[in-house]
Amino acid sequence: MDSDPLFDRLQRALGPDYRLERLIGSGGMGKVYLATDLTLNSPVAVKVLRPEIATAHASEAFTREAQILAHVRHPNIVTIHHAPPRKEGLDFYIMEFVEGPTLEKRLERGPLTVRDAVKMGRDLLAGLEAVHRAGIVHRDVKPSNVFLISDPQHAKLSDFGIARAPSPPQRTGNERQSVAQEGTPGYQAPEQMSGGPITHATDLYQAGLVIYEALSNERFLAGPPSWRGVPRSIARVLRGALREEHAEPWVDARTFRHALWRTRVLRYLIRAAMLAIGGIIVGATTIILIGWWQPSGPGALPVALPRFDYIGPPAQRAVADSLVDLLRAELRSHPDFRVTTSRGWLLHWPFRAPALVIRGQVAVRQGAVAVQLSDTRPGGSGTVLPEVRAPVDAWATLGDSLTYRVLLAVWDSLSPLASSLPRGALPRTPCRLALFLQAEQLVAAGKWQNAYIAYTKAEQSDSTCLLCSWRLNEVERWLALEHDPARVRRVLSHIDSFPEWYRSLIRASQLPVPQRLDTLRAETERWRNFFLGYMQLGDEMFHRGPLDGHARAEAIPALEQAARLRPDFAPAWEHLAWVDITEGDSAGAARALHALDRRNVGDDPFALALRALLGVAYAFRFLPDQAAIDTLRHALADTVVRASSNLAAGPRMLGAFDVPHGEILFGEILAAAPARDLQRSGLIAQVFGSI
Numbered sequence: 001m002d003s004d005p006l007f008d009r010l011q012r013a014l015g016p017d018y019r020l021e022r023l024i025g026s027g028g029m030g031k032v033y034l035a036t037d038l039t040l041n042s043p044v045a046v047k048v049l050r051p052e053i054a055t056a057h058a059s060e061a062f063t064r065e066a067q068i069l070a071h072v073r074h075p076n077i078v079t080i081h082h083a084p085p086r087k088e089g090l091d092f093y094i095m096e097f098v099e100g101p102t103l104e105k106r107l108e109r110g111p112l113t114v115r116d117a118v119k120m121g122r123d124l125l126a127g128l129e130a131v132h133r134a135g136i137v138h139r140d141v142k143p144s145n146v147f148l149i150s151d152p153q154h155a156k157l158s159d160f161g162i163a164r165a166p167s168p169p170q171r172t173g174n175e176r177q178s179v180a181q182e183g184t185p186g187y188q189a190p191e192q193m194s195g196g197p198i199t200h201a202t203d204l205y206q207a208g209l210v211i212y213e214a215l216s217n218e219r220f221l222a223g224p225p226s227w228r229g230v231p232r233s234i235a236r237v238l239r240g241a242l243r244e245e246h247a248e249p250w251v252d253a254r255t256f257r258h259a260l261w262r263t264r265v266l267r268y269l270i271r272a273a274m275l276a277i278g279g280i281i282v283g284a285t286t287i288i289l290i291g292w293w294q295p296s297g298p299g300a301l302p303v304a305l306p307r308f309d310y311i312g313p314p315a316q317r318a319v320a321d322s323l324v325d326l327l328r329a330e331l332r333s334h335p336d337f338r339v340t341t342s343r344g345w346l347l348h349w350p351f352r353a354p355a356l357v358i359r360g361q362v363a364v365r366q367g368a369v370a371v372q373l374s375d376t377r378p379g380g381s382g383t384v385l386p387e388v389r390a391p392v393d394a395w396a397t398l399g400d401s402l403t404y405r406v407l408l409a410v411w412d413s414l415s416p417l418a419s420s421l422p423r424g425a426l427p428r429t430p431c432r433l434a435l436f437l438q439a440e441q442l443v444a445a446g447k448w449q450n451a452y453i454a455y456t457k458a459e460q461s462d463s464t465c466l467l468c469s470w471r472l473n474e475v476e477r478w479l480a481l482e483h484d485p486a487r488v489r490r491v492l493s494h495i496d497s498f499p500e501w502y503r504s505l506i507r508a509s510q511l512p513v514p515q516r517l518d519t520l521r522a523e524t525e526r527w528r529n530f531f532l533g534y535m536q537l538g539d540e541m542f543h544r545g546p547l548d549g550h551a552r553a554e555a556i557p558a559l560e561q562a563a564r565l566r567p568d569f570a571p572a573w574e575h576l577a578w579v580d581i582t583e584g585d586s587a588g589a590a591r592a593l594h595a596l597d598r599r600n601v602g603d604d605p606f607a608l609a610l611r612a613l614l615g616v617a618y619a620f621r622f623l624p625d626q627a628a629i630d631t632l633r634h635a636l637a638d639t640v641v642r643a644s645s646n647l648a649a650g651p652r653m654l655g656a657f658d659v660p661h662g663e664i665l666f667g668e669i670l671a672a673a674p675a676r677d678l679q680r681s682g683l684i685a686q687v688f689g690s691i
Helices: 005-017 056-071 103-109 114-133 173-180 190-194 200-216 232-241 253-277 282-292 314-332 344-348 392-414 430-444 448-461 466-478 485-493 500-508 513-526 531-543 552-565 570-582 586-597 605-622 625-636 647-657 660-671 676-690
Strands: 018-026 030-037 042-049 080-082 092-096 146-149 154-157 301-304 309-311 337-340 356-365 368-376 382-384 388-391
Touching: 005 018, 005 030, 005 042, 005 092, 018 042, 042 056, 056 080, 056 092, 103 146, 103 200, 114 146, 114 154, 114 200, 114 232, 114 253, 190 200, 200 232, 200 253, 232 253, 309 314, 314 337, 314 356, 314 368, 314 392, 368 392, 388 392, 392 430, 430 448, 430 466, 430 570, 448 466, 448 605, 466 485, 500 513, 500 531, 513 531, 531 552, 531 570, 552 570, 570 586, 570 605, 570 647, 586 605, 605 625, 605 647, 605 660, 625 660, 647 660, 647 676, 660 676
Parallel strands: 301 337, 301 356, 309 356
Antiparallel strands: 018 030, 030 042, 042 092, 080 092, 146 154, 356 368, 368 382, 368 388
């Protein structure tokens, strides 16, 4: 290390909490070193800005990169752990150590297999989704900035050195010149080379270049490119990203990702059909795939929409056919659906059994058209949806009404919250309803932070959605966020838009604690099948009941009833796990935690930290000391948990579970952390745990 004068200087800046090991990467702006976090005995990477180029502008850009990484938390983005203030004249930050080659390095051995390239592309685009949701354009997506883990079962995007918000629509000449210099030659989008506005589409173009190169091991060149080594179905998807003539460009990373991932399933279906019954049903398979192909999500609900029945003059039959085509097009615009025409026996094809079949009857009489939809579910259950009408010459105006009804029908089959939805307080259009229903799915799964973002978007898209506003208040309460007084007033002033059972919950939330609990108890007796009433009573009894002289255990019956009525509602199990651990009920706590383990929270930072806290609390309450310590260390090894804004409160929260030895041990670990807020929290926890 004597040949690297920066090594000793950086080690002094890191202090005694980290041991610098070796240089592992170097670029034009900075260097990356492997180090060991001595507190957790785990490897980390340290990125440092080269001192010789550390101008005020470069230092600002380096800090901006750290801030972007701190705000974009995703499994396919390299995670930042800590960005200390400038020391020893160095700008640096500590991030996740990715043990795997870059795609650039891996391609020295030849192209990826089609399967691995599609997986890499899926992960790259999933990471870009998170980047774009944060309002950022990466601007430098290339093989050297994509890390492959387990070669390449998992990919992570890195190096946000030139990332920032999209360009404004209008530009000056000077701005055009500076933008044209951004990015890496050979991986620049056309607008980067010409100085045009930089948008999220810039990243999609670069991602297309990277996926193309992963498959062909060749750079994508202007002019007629060679698609040798790229399967036709994937080439069709990449042409949209690379803006080839006659190719429809992808509107966002999510749609691009879904279309790319579908090519994998498409190849599987063709192989399976050919192996199973040879070439006899190739024509039928083609029909299925044509109806099935669309850019929808991997968890999208398969919906079949056969031709509508028709009653009326033969000359008006085209109205019925046009209505079903219109409804299919509307539903296909939502990535949460996978829509097929599904004629006759194709409904029962084993690869394509739909979760929902929407049937329709169109009647034309006396210059008016009436449409009656019904949905059929597996097992034969289903419901008849409300009829819609319009003059025959205005049949196209029924599109929104029909889509709206189907959205609600689909939601009834997916969500534990569906049966309690007050229709009068919902968004008024299909697109806005879809935003709201997405938020409902997230909160039902216990994905609190993502649900908060989704409800906020839903409210912003439709300020008349009173249920969006009320749900947002409830999620803020759980996340300990300040309520917007104007929003609370708006809900209260329009309370008559809600059904009676909702009005009682809203009014109860405004009462002092004693009257609030009495009101909620009375309402659960009155509305015995309204699980949200039991949920709110259990929540209030657990969190605020002790202020009125109640034991926390009094919350258990209400929470258990909520879980019985809706076993798929994750927040009920979270509350039960918490109160059962607190009350020393190991069997009840284990049952609740098991129910939560079956529900993946994805990349939601708050939910991941909460689940980790419950697991650690259970271990210290009921397991041997060494098992509890191992559980704590395992939880702290999770990069999302370590980066959580709630980490400092972790040891003090353990005190609420009556596990002082866990509080002390967790406090000792945080007291040795480099961040001052963690040190302070750790010391406080040790004091409280010792009292």
